[in-house]
Amino acid sequence: MKVNFDFVHREIMGDHVLVPVGKTSTVFNGLFPLTDTAAFIWGLLPDAPDENYIVTKLLGEYEIDKETAERDVSAFITKLREFRIID
Amino acid sequence: MGELEPKISTYLHNKGAKMGIPVSGTFELTRKCNFNCKMCYVHCTDTSKDRELSAEEWLNIAREAKKAGLLFLLLTGGEPLLRPDFELLYTELSKMGFMISINTNGSMITPRIFRLFEDYPPARVNISLYGGSEETYESLCESRNFKKVLENIKKLKEMKISVRLNCVFNRYNVADTQEIYRFAKENDLIIKPTSYMYPSLRAKGETGDNEARLSAVDAAKNTVLCRKLTFSEEQLRAKAKEMMSLYPPECDPDAEGEGMRCRAGKSSFWLTYDGRMMPCGMMTEPCVSLEDMSFSDAWQLIRQKTAEIRLPSECQQCSHKSVCNVCAAMCYTETGRFDGKPDYICDMVKAIADEFVKQFGEVGETDES
Ligand code: SF4
Numbered sequence: 379m380k381v382n383f384d385f386v387h388r389e390i391m392g393d394h395v396l397v398p399v400g401k402t403s404t405v406f407n408g409l410f411p412l413t414d415t416a417a418f419i420w421g422l423l424p425d426a427p428d429e430n431y432i433v434t435k436l437l438g439e440y441e442i443d444k445e446t447a448e449r450d451v452s453a454f455i456t457k458l459r460e461f462r463i464i465d
Numbered sequence: 466m467g468e469l470e471p472k473i474s475t476y477l478h479n480k481g482a483k484m485g486i487p488v489s490g491t492f493e494l495t496r497k498c499n500f501n502c503k504m505c506y507v508h509c510t511d512t513s514k515d516r517e518l519s520a521e522e523w524l525n526i527a528r529e530a531k532k533a534g535l536l537f538l539l540l541t542g543g544e545p546l547l548r549p550d551f552e553l554l555y556t557e558l559s560k561m562g563f564m565i566s567i568n569t570n571g572s573m574i575t576p577r578i579f580r581l582f583e584d585y586p587p588a589r590v591n592i593s594l595y596g597g598s599e600e601t602y603e604s605l606c607e608s609r610n611f612k613k614v615l616e617n618i619k620k621l622k623e624m625k626i627s628v629r630l631n632c633v634f635n636r637y638n639v640a641d642t643q644e645i646y647r648f649a650k651e652n653d654l655i656i657k658p659t660s661y662m663y664p665s666l667r668a669k670g671e672t673g674d675n676e677a678r679l680s681a682v683d684a685a686k687n688t689v690l691c692r693k694l695t696f697s698e699e700q701l702r703a704k705a706k707e708m709m710s711l712y713p714p715e716c717d718p719d720a721e722g723e724g725m726r727c728r729a730g731k732s733s734f735w736l737t738y739d740g741r742m743m744p745c746g747m748m749t750e751p752c753v754s755l756e757d758m759s760f761s762d763a764w765q766l767i768r769q770k771t772a773e774i775r776l777p778s779e780c781q782q783c784s785h786k787s788v789c790n791v792c793a794a795m796c797y798t799e800t801g802r803f804d805g806k807p808d809y810i811c812d813m814v815k816a817i818a819d820e821f822v823k824q825f826g827e828v829g830e831t832d833e834s
Contacts, residue, residue, distance in 0.1 A: 386562025390488065390534050391480050395473070397536070397562040403586045404625065409473050409564065 379423045379464050385410070387420055396420070406461075415440070416454050423464065429455055474537065481534065481732030487764050489537035489733040490530060492523060493746060494554070496543040496738050500570055500606040502595065504635050504677035506665050506747060508543055517738045520550040524557055526736065529760035531561055537588075541568035541746075543738070552581055559585040566591060568631070572610040574617040582626060589627040591657075592618055596637070597644030605637035605677070615648070622652060634660040634687050635677040642687060646694040656695075660687040661813065663747050664798040672801040681809050685816030689824065698825075705825035708818040713784045720782075722775040722804050725793050730771025734764060744771045747794035777806040789814045 383405065385396040394417035396410035412420060418439060419432055426432050429451050436447045458464045481488035495517055498508045518526070527535070538558065545551060546569055559565060571592040574582075582590075592614065595606050602611040621628050630649055634642060639660075649656045662678040664671065679687065693701065725731070730744030730751075737743065740755040742763045751770035753763045774793050780786055791810050799807035 386560075388536060388562050390477065390536055391484055391486055393477065393480075395536070397564060399560060399562065400585050401583075403588070407627075408471060408588075411473055 379426050379428075381423055381464060383463055387412075387417065389417070394420075415450050419451060419454050477536065478728055478732045482728060485765075485768055486534035486732060487530065487734050488534055489539070489728070490535050491539040491541055491733075491735045491746060492527075493541050493543070493735065493737050494523070494545040494548050494551070497547050498542060498544040498570070499547060499572060500544070500595075500608045500610075502606045502677075503637060504605075504633065504662050504665065504675050505668055506663050507667050512543075515738060517548075518740050520554045520557075522740065523554055526740075526755060526760055527558055527561060527563070531563070533761050533764060536564060537566070538563040539566045539568060544570055544573060546573040546575075546578060552577065555581065556585060564588045568593065570595070570606075570610075571614040571617050572608065574621070579620060579624070582621070583624060586624070586626055589629055590621055591629045591631050594618075594630045594632050594645060594648075597641030597648065601638045601641050605635070618654070619652065622654070627655075629655045629657055632656060632658045633662060634658065634679065634684075634691075635662055635675075636679055637677060639679060639683070639687055642690055643694065646691075658688075658691040660684040660691065661795075661810070663794065666749055666798045667747075672798055681812035682816045685813050685820055688813075688817050689820045693824075701821070701825040702827065705821045706827075708788065708821040709826055711784045711788065711818065713782050714786060716781050718782065720778065722778045722780060724776070725771055725774050726776075727792055729793075730767050730774075734767060742767050745794050748797045750797075774803045777804050779806045783811075785811075785814045785818060788818060 383402040384399040385402060386399055388395050388397055394412040394414065396412060398406040398410070415436070418436065422432050422435055432451045433444070433447045436442070436451060437444060440447070455464070477488050480486070493507070496507045496515065497512045498505070500508075502508065527538075540555070545567060548554065555565070565587050566589040567587050568591045571594070594614065596602050596611065599609045599611045603609050618628055630645070632645055646656065648654075660679060661684055662675045664673050664675045666672055678684065692704070725744070727745075729735070733744070735743045735746040736755070737746070741752050742755060743750070743752045744767055751767055753766050755763055758766075776791065776793060776796060780789070780791060783789065789810065791807065793803050795810055796803050796805050796807050799805065799809055
């Protein structure tokens with residue numbers, strides 16, 4: 379999944395934030411905080427062909443059931459699409 | 466025209482202070498300046514022998530600082546845009562993932578710099594606005610750049626870059642206070658006013674005075690004027706009410722002074738143009754050179770030494786403590802000691818309280834009511 383904007387993912391004291399870089403900050407003025415799960419998903423985006431790929435990886439990393447994983451992935455991906463961060 | 470810090474920044478700073486992480490920092494890229502302001506705390510006329518850190522040295526420090534947790538980075542000077550390698554330095558720092566703000570006098574934002582800010586918009590540009598006319602600029606800064614600065618501010622606004630006006634009021638520009646507020650309002654700009662000026666310890670090597678500053682009472686009057694130009698009648702009356710009911714806190718008369726109140730040395734650091742780390746750029750100690758150690762070791766030392774600082778014991782029992790913003794840098798630059806009672810500040814704070822009560826206290830309301 380191609381990310382349309384330039385962000386640097388920072389982990390600071392266990393918190394995750396996306397810092398907009400260059401022209402991205404004219405669209406996103408400020409920090410974009412991520413939950414742990416969202417940060418994990420964010421790291422997978424460049425290699426992820428679809429949501430199923432992310433769900434499988436998430437199930438391998440966290441002790442959660444498939445339904446929760448699908449819900450979390452879908453919610454985050456929808457949010458990213460809303461912001462046009464991915465297509 | 467007030468300003469609210471984003472919640473995430475407050476959260477990260479508070480967490481940083483608890484965990485000892487330098488979430489924010491200042492890179493003082495140079496102390497050279499194209500202005501020669503009478504009250505400057507850092508600029509010296511002879512900077513020819515300064516050994517400024519190179520761009521590569523700054524970038525190495527930035528990499529280390531990033532690993533240590535630095536997120537909010539302020540670039541300042543002197544005039545940081547005077548550095549011939551500013552463009553390179555700023556671009557590389559931006560790519561590293563910092564939220565960058567820049568302090569500038571606003572006179573050197575060339576078309577190249579505007580283009581740079583178009584490609585890499587800073588989180589904020591803080592413009593030091595020194596007056597409301599060319600004449601004031603001439604007398605305070607020895608530079609006739611007022612119109613240019615205003616033009617540049619407007620251009621930054623057009624580019625949708627967040628701009629804050631930093632205004633330090635002193636003998637030379639106090640008469641322009643209302644004019645500056647009018648300009649800020651007209652252009653929808655945030656303004657950060659101060660009518661207090663630190664003694665220029667770093668620039669002149671002396672504690673206790675700043676030839677350009679207002680008397681404590683005049684500084685108090687101007688502080689109240691600035692609040693009047695910002696807050697509603699109701700807010701001002703509420704403040705006056707608070708000022709009328711000040712009383713000394715109950716505490717052990719032998720209690721030692723409290724520690725530093727601000728973020729300096731807890732979640733924030735300052736690096737001078739020649740690579741010395743301090744908690745805050747207004748003071749001269751504690752101070753550790755990065756020539757001798759890594760960024761992280763320097764930060765740990767600065768944290769330790771900051772934790773040892775004690776403010777004056779007199780402040781503990783002072784009736785005006787709750788409305789006084791006294792800080793370690795004020796005590797140090799006023800008296801040469803962190804625990805020295807800064808009489809200028811005491812006089813100013815008391816005069817602010819009196820002025821509030823005089824101007825906004827309800828008739829018939831007194832200490833006893
Ligand atoms: S600096 Fe002066 S006015 Fe402020 S708290 Fe200390 S003693 Fe009181």
